[in-house]
Amino acid sequence: MSTEITTYVRATLAEKRDYVQTIAQAGELLPKGLWHNVRNPDTNVMEQRPSPGKVMLVVETGIMLGVHPMAALQGIDVIEGHPTIKPALMSALIRQAGHSLRIRQTGSVRGGDLAVTTTLIRSDDSDFPYEYTWTPQDAVDAGLLDSYQPNADGVWQPRARSKDGNPKPWELYTARLCRWRSLSDAASAGAEDVLMGLHYTAEELGAPVDAEGAPTAAPAPTQPSRDWAAEIAEASTHEAIEDLLDAADDAGERTDAIRTAALTRHGMLDQPAAPEPSTAAAAVPVPDAPAELSDDDWLAQAGGQP
Structure with a gap:
């Protein structure tokens, strides 16, 4: 474990909190997966800001994987409260552990025969390779592509559009995203001990991603029309x-x-209404005031002599 990681591990909770709050002030330099919606107390408007809690979760997850905090911030995201790992960091950790990764691409998107295969060979069990293939048709079946079919000229075209009609990353970077999906499948099957269960990418948890598998910026929060x-x-x-x-x-x-x-x-x-208190005071008997007694009478009642 590096000196920097050891220093962070030995820090107190207060020191770690100060550390991540300082990092959270980096603003736009932090990945969008580490942002959250907060209400500005001065304007009462919802805004997006880096979340110190998410930064802490990412840094602690990185420490669990033996990754420097700065590398964790670039390679780990938080989606709906769950830490996810970018494919590039996933690949680096597996190779760092001594296992082999081979990624082979055949065919082409336009030719209709693209296939990306990832083969993971463990150093402790080289006779049993983990091999997983992804094609554009697999992306269609998974709902990532709207369609994949040839046009009038026989050229195969993937299609994935937003509600506004703009092309999504799966349409623009079909081959690269097939590569990341095949890698994720191989990693989850053969390298759980390396990734500590952190084999899901942001996209697999439903987040929109870019060509590198990183979550894209979420839409800016809007104010409700009424309270x-x-x-x-x-x-x-x-x-x-x-x-x-x-x-x-x-x-x-x-x-x-x-x-x-x-x-x-x-x-x-639905709760029953509480009975209203009566305005008339309840009649409470007041005992008669004791008659005034002379000194001789008090002595007589006490058994004494006048």
Whole structure:
């Protein structure tokens, strides 16, 4: 283990927290997978900023793999709370452990016969290679490509478009992304001890990626058109709550938080109303004041002599 990694491992939790908070201030220099949405307290607007918590998770994951924190920040991403590994780092770790990786590409995308095969040969079991192949048709079957078929001239064309009609990376970099998928399959089958279970790429967890398998920037967060939670909290009937939920749904802004607010308000409306306290004070008998006694009477009652 390098001196830098050892220094980080021996640091206190407070020192590690200061370290990752300093890194989080790098802003645009950090991968988008390490960002999260936060509300600016000054403007009350949602913004994207690097997450110190995600940075900490990535650095700690890198330490588990024996990777320097800076290398971890470039090779590990966080998708929906799960650390994922970029194909380049996956390949480096496997080779560093002494195993062999062979990636062979045959055919071409336009010829309709592209195939990318990754063969992993372990140093401790060279007689049993792990071999996995990916083709554009596999990408179609996995829902990564919309289609893969020849045009009128007989040239095969992959197609993967966004809602706006723009080409996605699988259309632009079909061969390279087939390579990363074949590598991931071979790694998960034959190198779990090297990757410590961290064999999923960001794309396999549903994140849009670029040609290198890195998550692309997420859309900037938008402000809701109305403060749905506040309006639900003020609703006086169950019907009003459901109307607000329908309106939020129509606006495409119905979230888990809004549903939770609605369920909470429904529960409050179902609670029986507390009885109002009576304005008339209950009649409480007041004992008569004791008669005043002379000194001689007090002595007589006590058994003494006047």
